[in-house]
Amino acid sequence: MVELKTADELAVMREAGRIVAAALAAVRAEARAGVTLLELDAVAADVIRGAGATSSFLNYHPSFAPTPFPGVICASVNEVIVHGIPDGYRLRDGDLVSIDCGACLDGFHGDSAITFTIGPPSSADATLMKNTEAALEAGVAAARPGGRLGDVSAAVGEVGRGAGYGIPQGFGGHGVGRRMHEDPSVPNEGRSGRGLPLRPGLVIAIEPMFMAGGRDRFVTKPDGWALCTADGSRAAHFEHTVAVTENGPVVLTAP
Structure with a gap:
């Protein structure tokens, strides 16, 4: 079920979004060669805790995963697309690093x-x-009122396919609110003019994930969480939580 948020609820979500933005900024500032992914996880945890919030990711256990997620951030390096578990890996010059973070x-x-x-x-x-x-x-x-969810998906996919990148099927954006993952699903490609009407109060996470090798195939690591490009090519991931309002889209996770 899709739940539309009130103005007061959007205000709270904006504060949660600012905390996420601050955590990501702190992680980015500390990320350098020799630093471990676990150390970056601790940086994000400190920011979230210091702001009086809790991690959305820690101990999260969706149906596809064999175990609860053990970190505050997803730390995905090089060929890892999303859901990388922070561990003792030490960053190296030239690494391509995606950091995903959530706060409640x-x-x-x-x-x-x-x-x-x-x-x-x-x-x-x-x-x-x-x-x-x-x-x-x-x-x-x-993500404008009066449009359709397919407009969002089509806009994302057009950029990715136009650049020749692969898109992992079955993984994309989602609704956000009282739960980190809510309806609706927001695929990273689709057809304009199709799908759920975009109404004020709808909040979605838009998160393109592109694979440089151009193929859509991916594999899951033995940990059951991390998705990796099947051809070993690199991947990138950007995401914002976005509210549809009468005046247009508002990015709730902007700094």
Whole structure:
């Protein structure tokens, strides 16, 4: 069931979104060669706890996963697309790193992700990140009242397919609110003019995930969580929690 949020609920979600943005900024500032993914997880945990919120990810146990998620962030490096478990891996120059983070404040969630490199990016990585973030911006711009959910999906997919990237099928955006994952599902490609009407109060996470190798195939790591490109190519992931309002889309996880 799709739940539309009130103005007061959107205000709380905006505060949750600011906490997520602050956690991602803190992680990005600490990410450098030699730092472990577990150390970055601790940075995000400190920010969330210090703001009086709780992690949306820690101990989250969706039906597809064999075990609850053990971290505060998803830390996905190089060929890992999403859902990477933070561990003792030490970052290296040239790594492509996606960090996904969620926080819950007063019963409402915010969810956002960024991708960056350790050190200067290669031209291919820079283009991949630029296009993935552009797809996010296109999806946000399409989240307008009177439109359809397919408009958002089509806008994201058009950028990814136009750049020749693969898109992992079955994984994409989602509704956000009292639960981190709510209806509706927001695929990363679709047909304009189709799907759920976009009404004020709808809140969705828009999160393009693109695979540089151009193929849609992915594999799941033995941990049951991390998705990796099947061909070993790199992947990027950007995400914002977005509210549909009478005046257009509002990014709730903006800094």
